[in-house]
Amino acid sequence: MxxxxxxxxxxxxxxxxxxxxxxxxxxxxxxxxxxxxxxxxxxxxxxxxxxxxxxxxxxxxxxxxxxxxxxxxxxxxxxxxxxxxxxxxxxxxxxxxxxxxxxxxxxxxxxxxxxxxxIGVTERQGEWAERCQACGDCMLHLTGGICPIARCSKSILHGPCGGSVDGHCEIDKDVPCGWQLIIDRLRALNMMDSYEKLRPMKSWRTSRDGGPRRIVREDLTR
Amino acid sequence: MKAGSNLEKVLAAGHFAVTAECGPPRGADPEQVRKKTPFLKGFIDACNVTDNQTSVVRMSSLAGSMILAENGIEPLMQMVTRDRNRIALQSDVLGASALGVRNLLCLSGDHQTFGDDPEAKNVHDIDSIQLLDLVRMMRDEGKFPSGKELKGAPKLFLGCAVNPFADPYDIRVPRLALKVAAGADFVQTQCIYNIDKFERYMADLRQRGLHEKVAVLAGVTPLKSAGMAKFMKRNVAGMDIPDEVIKRISSVGKKEQPQLGIDMCIELIERLKGVEGVRGVHVMAIEWEEKVEEIVSKAGLLPRP
Structure with missing residues (x-):
């Protein structure tokens, strides 16, 4: 929501x-x-x-x-x-x-x-947390269902950076390191072999950076 | 030779390399950079020039690099992906090479919440590994990432940083492998105080054969005081200072602590020289550049080639 x-x-x-x-x-x-x-x-x-x-x-x-x-x-x-x-x-x-x-x-x-x-979820009553940045090009299938764009403070595609300690992010001990979460999930899913793949620079054209966005569904507009 | 920098030549000739670090000033006065140069010239092979480290605004790393070069010190320009998108990064890579910079360290940078402008936009269009790949492509293939031809490829010896003490430990070597695959020619490590853990990291790195593909420069920072050690342990993410190190620096009076810190740093370098795969040291004497000569000299690393 x-x-x-x-x-x-x-x-x-x-x-x-x-x-x-x-x-x-x-x-x-x-x-x-x-x-x-x-x-x-x-x-x-x-x-x-x-x-x-x-x-x-x-x-x-x-x-x-x-x-x-x-x-x-x-x-x-x-x-x-x-x-x-x-x-x-x-x-x-x-x-x-x-x-x-x-x-x-x-x-x-x-x-x-x-x-x-x-865009986030209710983690518990009275507490909401971010999950999605609406970048327009979902890559969750590659990262164990955890988004590096939304959950890493630097949105890096090859993490975690050197600021990850005990599972938390360098910016705040209350912020979980998104890449630690990704690694934990990839490991649990036996998907760590994909970790050493070099990911190309992300296209941000589908994100807000490409200008205000619009979706036209011809099947529905006709 | 990929770039022909002095650092590249020193490493290629099999010498134990020495780099140091110089943080540009918080102002436009070039004298602040120049006055540090007598403490460094002749004692090191190249000097890192930081790029707004800890997100505090400083003179640009390119300007700082040029002032060092004018004063006879080879710059190793740092470049972070925090503040510039790929357009600005490519442009600055070309500009730096055109002005004679021959070493580049690719980093993501400390998050802007640490600095004086926590309200700043967090760019991170690409990450540090993608920056390595991008510059390697420009240098070796003479092409922009867009595929368009370059009129004159940049000549840069490419470096990255690693923190063997950050978590989770077991991805630290695989992540370095990614950086090497992307284009890293050398790597500088986070300051080492926990030598046992670092030796374990080097063993894991050698097992992957990475020591043959990338020159490891071990990072050291002399402690000025017990207070500094405790402060860094508490406040710097991923800084691993064992209790016995703090105990040792605390074992003497405040007046003697700076000299003990220097001595401990020299001992550490002596030990690092014996670690297989360590091809040099990166001496980060933070705002203590005047001690670089003593450290390098007593560690038996003078004269420089």
Whole structure:
């Protein structure tokens, strides 16, 4: 899922300083699962903003909304009938949701209420960790199902570097060395013979480096 | 000869090589580099010039290399993949060779979180092994990795670094084999304090026959004090300083510790000279260049060829 976390309240208060009537829009997708932008978080943010604005005698009217998904036009359109009654929207969907709202509601300022962090997993309750950088050319079959791009701090293709000690990365003792994990898996799978293969320089054209990406599926667009 | 550097010639002639290290200054004053040169000239075969080590911004390794060369010291330019993509790396390889640099050490570099600019973008377009392969291809095949012909191939004697003390131990020799296959002509090791572990590494390396394909230059750093030893053990990832080494340097008073550190370094070099496959030493006297002559001289390595 796409993992996000709340922006500081002060930052959001500053964004909406000049508004008296706003929508807070949540999303039932990824950000609900990672507890950053679902229905419950919409309520919590709305209450916090109301209280903060009452305290400075500048009350704020808020409509609390939770869309099925902010990344699909049909769900965004459900806001159409009432959006014009408000001065702005704070979206607590991911960065894609915030931008898609902005595209669809040209006359309304749209503000991000969360920071979008990474594509990751729930390691345990309340703890999420990165797994994928969306490089667009998956090589997990070669690395024991553990991604060197996402899990090595230097994204090196022939690791581990000299900074790997006791299974952790040189940048932080709480960060597992991605290449130690890869070696452990390759060994368990009896795949270490592939370790000494020289891997060609990776093409980053399929990653963000090639410019903004798009996928067109002719079978579905026709 | 692949590049014709002095270091390459010294090794090819079968001499025990000596390299040292010079970190460029944190500023634009060339005098800071020049003032170190009398401590090095004539005592070593080539001098590493670091590339923003520990991710702290310094004068570029190419500029530092040129200042050393002007002062009669052969530079061994370090190049990390942390800060430049393949376009910039290729361009700087060409530029360095054009200006007369003949030795290049390919590294990935310390992560930028260690330096003064932890907010910097982490490039790592290619890794250090791919950099070796890229420069070897440019040098030996006269081609860019894109396949386009070079007008004048770079002449660079290629090196890599290894840390025999990092984990997991059993991939350390295979990983060096990868670097040799990619193009490493010589290798400089992380500072050695745990000589027993290093000898085991060399034995594993010889078993693969790698000592015949790559010149191993053993890394040494004289300890200035017991405090320095304890600090490095605690704070430098992959630095293996056995307790008995710390005990020994702590056994004398603070005033005597620097001289004991020098003596221990000389003893270590004497022992390294006897390890099969070790073809030289890399003396990293960090901000202590004035001691290089004493170390090299007392280790019986003067005059240089």
């Amino acid at each position: 796409i993992v996000g976390n709340a922006k500081p309240l002060a930052e959001i208060l500053q964004m909406i300083e000049s508004h008296q009537k706003i929508i807070i829009a949540g999303c039932h997708g990824c950000v609900t699962v990672c507890r950053a932008g679902g229905e419950k978080e919409v309520q919590i943010l709305a209450s916090a903003l109301r209280l903060a604005r009452e305290a400075v005698k500048n009350p704020l009217e808020i409509r609390e909304v939770s869309l099925e998904r902010q990344c699909d036009p049909e769900y965004l359109e459900t806001m159409r009938p009432y959006a014009g009654d408000y001065q702005a929207v704070v979206s607590i969907g991911c960065g894609a949701g915030v931008q898609f709202l902005a595209e669809h509601f040209a006359a309304l300022p749209i503000y991000p209420g969360i920071n979008t962090n990474f």
